[in-house]
Structures are given as C-alpha cells and as structure tokens.
Amino acid sequence: MKKLLLTVLILVLGAALAACGGKEKAGDDKTLTFGATAGPYSDMLKKAIIPGLEDKGYKVTVTEFGDYIQPNNALNDGNVDANLFQHTVYLENFAKENNMELSSLIVVPTAPLGIYSKKFESIDDIADGSTVTIPNDPVNAARALIVLEANGLVEIDPNVEPLKASEKDIVKNPKNLVVTPIEAAQLPRSVESADVAAVPGNFALAASMNLTDALVLEDMPDQFRNVVAVKTENKDEQFAKDIIEVIESEQFEKVIDSDFQGFGKPAWMQ
Incomplete structure (x- = not known):
C-alpha cells in the first residue's frame, strides 16, 4: 500500500513540475x-x-x-x-x-519616429527659436536627435556614441531651437503646444496620428x-x-x- 501511495505521489509531483515549466512545442504541433x-x-x-x-x-x-x-x-x-x-x-x-x-x-x-508640427509645413520652414519636444528616454531621445541632425537642424558632438546622445550633446544649433525632453506618451499632445515634436511611431499611431503627416520620417536602422x-x-x-x-x-x-x-x-x- 505504501509503495502504491509513493508511486501516485511521484506521478502527481512530476505532472505538477511539468506544468510549471511552460509548454514544450512538438515538431508537428500546428x-x-x-x-x-x-x-x-x-x-x-x-x-x-x-x-x-x-x-x-x-x-x-x-x-x-x-x-x-x-x-x-x-x-x-x-x-x-x-x-x-x-x-x-x-x-x-x-x-x-x-x-x-x-x-x-x-x-x-x-512605424518610424516622425517630426510633426501644426505650425510649419516643411522641415525647412522651422523658424529660429522654435520649441522642439523630444522623448526623454535615452534610446528614443538619441533617435530624435539623429533625425534632427540628418535634416541640418542641430549637430551632435561627434565624440558621443550616437545612440547615447542627449540634448546636452548638441554642439551646434543654428536655429537656436529650444529642445525639451518629455515623456514619450505626452509627445502626441505636445504637437498642439510646441512648435515641433519628435514622436515615436507607436505613440503617434496610438494617438490616431497619420504617419504620412510628418514633416519628415526617420530613416531608421534595422x-x-x-x-x-x-x-x-x-x-x-x-x-x-x-x-x-x-x-x-x-x-x-x-x-x-x-x-x-x-x-x-x-x-x-x-
């Protein structure tokens, strides 16, 4: 009787451990x-x-x-x-x-990061002293700055690793842009208050923004x-x-x- 109970207990414990381990996929599982x-x-x-x-x-x-x-x-x-x-x-x-x-x-x-504006119709129209909101998390902030630099709006310190750049690494700012980092989720709303906003694609779509309305879209690396x-x-x-x-x-x-x-x-x- 004890042997039977021990066998049952081992089987139950084995099944429980298998369940805790997540499912394993069989080769023919469709x-x-x-x-x-x-x-x-x-x-x-x-x-x-x-x-x-x-x-x-x-x-x-x-x-x-x-x-x-x-x-x-x-x-x-x-x-x-x-x-x-x-x-x-x-x-x-x-x-x-x-x-x-x-x-x-x-x-x-x-969905790429885009530069959006309700005030300007093209990237070349951005005026001296314009306010620009960018994401405040390191990766997306760097992406926004790369787009701004690619379009001649700022220049980033060449000694800084591009994917780690922040607004503090701007060494040339010919249009005296006021670059302000904010929470990425707030960027779509900032299009109404700032002159220009750099909005990551997923946040733009979540706010029902049209990607093709951007002044310019990021040429993002893979x-x-x-x-x-x-x-x-x-x-x-x-x-x-x-x-x-x-x-x-x-x-x-x-x-x-x-x-x-x-x-x-x-x-x-x-």
Missing part, C-alpha cells in the same frame, strides 16, 4: 500563440501574418499585453511561441539583463525596427521557418502597403 502589445503590431499579426500561417494549417491565437515586460517573460516561460512588439536593441538588452535566451527571427516593417522574437532554442523549428516564409511573401508586403502606410521597411524588403 498551434501557435503570439504575444503582442495592443496596437499596430497586434494588427499586423492579425492582418498580415496570421492569415498566411492559417493557410499553412496553423491554428493561431494572439495574447495581448499591456506592457513591454510580460511578452518576453511569457516567451521565456513557453506560454507564447513568439512575440512581436520590440526592436532588436530592446530585445538584446532585456535578454541579457534577465538571463534569457531569446533571439530575433526576422525584422518587420516598423536595429530599431521591430522583430518577431522566439526562444533561441526554437529558431530552427518548423514553425519558425513558416513564420519567416509568411513574412517574406508577396501577400505580406501587399497588406503592409495597403494597411500600414508610412511604416519603414527593413533592408531585406528594399
């Missing part, structure tokens, strides 16, 4: 769960990626998250098979800081474009190969061109 934040990239999954996967026989569900932490936690735990919400720089930093083995699978078209991410151990699994094939298809690009106007395409799509 179900997929994607993680995403609500907004344009959840829409991209539903409109441009999932239909192609369903044509390949997959049953796909999307789990939406309200922050930029849980999608990677869920991926690492095996509660989602892939996610789409972050760029390469964020993914690599997050994985390193949290000791996770996560990898980029493929880069997708991404490291700032969003990626489909998977656990590193799954990069060569069939489902990962099928995701890549769908995203590289002509149908995917047709949907991007029709429903995601203004999104910057990665190098592989050029």
